[in-house]
Amino acid sequence: MNNSIEICRSVAGIAFRTRRLRAQGLKVGFVPTMGALHEGHASLLKAAFEQSDVVVCSLYPNPTQFDNKEDLKKYPRTEEEDLELLQREKVALAYIPNTADIYHNLEVTPIDYGRLTNSLEGAHRPGHFDGMSTIVRRLLEIVTPDLAFFGEKDWQQLAIINHMNSTEGLGVSIISCPIIREPSGLAMSSRNRRLLEEEVLRALAISELVMTASAWSKTMSPSQIQAKGEELLVAAGLQVDYVSVVNAKSFEFTEEFNTAQSYRILIAAYCGDVRLIDNGAI
Ligand code: AMP
Numbered sequence: 037m038n039n040s041i042e043i044c045r046s047v048a049g050i051a052f053r054t055r056r057l058r059a060q061g062l063k064v065g066f067v068p069t070m071g072a073l074h075e076g077h078a079s080l081l082k083a084a085f086e087q088s089d090v091v092v093c094s095l096y097p098n099p100t101q102f103d104n105k106e107d108l109k110k111y112p113r114t115e116e117e118d119l120e121l122l123q124r125e126k127v128a129l130a131y132i133p134n135t136a137d138i139y140h141n142l143e144v145t146p147i148d149y150g151r152l153t154n155s156l157e158g159a160h161r162p163g164h165f166d167g168m169s170t171i172v173r174r175l176l177e178i179v180t181p182d183l184a185f186f187g188e189k190d191w192q193q194l195a196i197i198n199h200m201n202s203t204e205g206l207g208v209s210i211i212s213c214p215i216i217r218e219p220s221g222l223a224m225s226s227r228n229r230r231l232l233e234e235e236v237l238r239a240l241a242i243s244e245l246v247m248t249a250s251a252w253s254k255t256m257s258p259s260q261i262q263a264k265g266e267e268l269l270v271a272a273g274l275q276v277d278y279v280s281v282v283n284a285k286s287f288e289f290t291e292e293f294n295t296a297q298s299y300r301i302l303i304a305a306y307c308g309d310v311r312l313i314d315n316g317a318i
Contacts, residue, residue: 041123043130047138050131051178054092057128058180062089066181066208068172071095072112072226073121076216080185081125083213088183093122094131094175100144100167107311112229131179138178144170149199151287156302157192157313160277168193169200176206183209189216189223191302191315195285215314217243223314230310239307241272246316249281249301253318257292258282261301261318269305277304277311281318293318 044050054064065088067080073095084091095118102108115132122130146166147153153165176184186194198210216224221243222236231239245265252261258281265279282289284300293299299318304311 041119041127041130043119043132045132045134045137047133047140047178050092050129051180053129054179054181057090058182063183064088064179064181065091065183065185066175066179067091067093067127067185068175069093069095070097070111070226071118072114072229073118074224074226074228076187076189076224078121078125079216080187080213081122081127083211084183084185085126087211088181090128091126092129092131092179092181093127094133094179096131096133096138096171098167098171099135100139100170101164102167103161103164110230112226131175138171138174142170142174145173147196147200149196152192152196152199155192155282155287156278156280157304160304165193165196169196172197173200173204173206176208181208183211185211185213187213187215188315189225190313191284191300192287195287215316221247223312225312227310227312231307235307235310238272238274239312241269241274242303242305242312242314245269245279245303246301246314249316250318253281253293253299258290258299265301265303269303273307275306277306279303279305284317 057064065084067084069077097111099108144166147169158165194212201208201210220240249261261281262279266276269276280302284298300315301318302315304313
């Protein structure tokens with residue numbers, strides 16, 4: 037591996053370097069991840085490379101956002117391959133925190149943004165968004181980027197981060213990036229690595245539902261789409277957490293579509309013991 041990427045493992049080290057870069061007048065683009073990188077992450081890095089002078093990427097499966105400790109234990113850890121992908125994408129700095137350092141004097145701060153935090157992932161994964169927002173806030177304070185890049189794959193997370201950025205005045209430009217999919221349609225995810233071949237085929241029911249829901253909306257109501265969608269996922273052998281059609285911004289549910297509003301279908305389902313999420317515009 038050549039030495040063009042610098043690896044920082046301490047808060048002080050990364051904070052010093054990114055502040056120095058900004059003092060030199062360079063625009064810092066930041067991509068926070070949990071590691072186990074794939075081409076979905078690479079698309080964020082590419083967007084950051086285009087829109088900034090230097091790209092910083094963090095690799096950290098943040099323990100406080102895992103409501104299920106088994107899920108944290110099984111989360112893939114592939115540091116060496118991740119660093120190769122970061123080199124390929126011309127990332128200048130990789131930040132790989134350790135928990136004692138990054139959580140030093142830091143408590144998880146609960147947040148309540150109404151339906152943004154209480155519905156869907158918030159309802160099914162208690163404490164998940166508290167842990168997520170705590171670490172994102174902390175990472176933004178440490179790295180002090182000009183721009184931070186997040187994927188629409190985690191639509192609700194993105195809405196919460198945008199809300200937190202504006203209400204807490206974090207002063208970062210949040211850039212959202214579209215969902216990257218496998219040729220089959222399956223949304224790329226670090227968790228896909230844990231799917232058996234036969235499970236990958238069944239998981240396709242999720243992306244197929246995302247793709248067809250928009251056509252259904254011409255003749256069906258939100259609750260009809262939800263019911264039919266859930267039926268299809270169950271028929272594919274998936275265990276459904278939710279199939280939800282809501283206002284894309286407020287996450288409010290309505291009985292009828294209003295052409296002046298935008299809507300989104302959001303899905304979470306287990307394929308075997310792997311929990312998958314996906315979403316798309318209606
Ligand atoms: P994660 O490592 O899963 O926490 O993801 C880190 C960032 O990459 C988040 O902003 C995700 O939304 C984004 N991301 C993950 N998968 C994809 C994908 N398939 N397409 C686009 N962005 C993604």
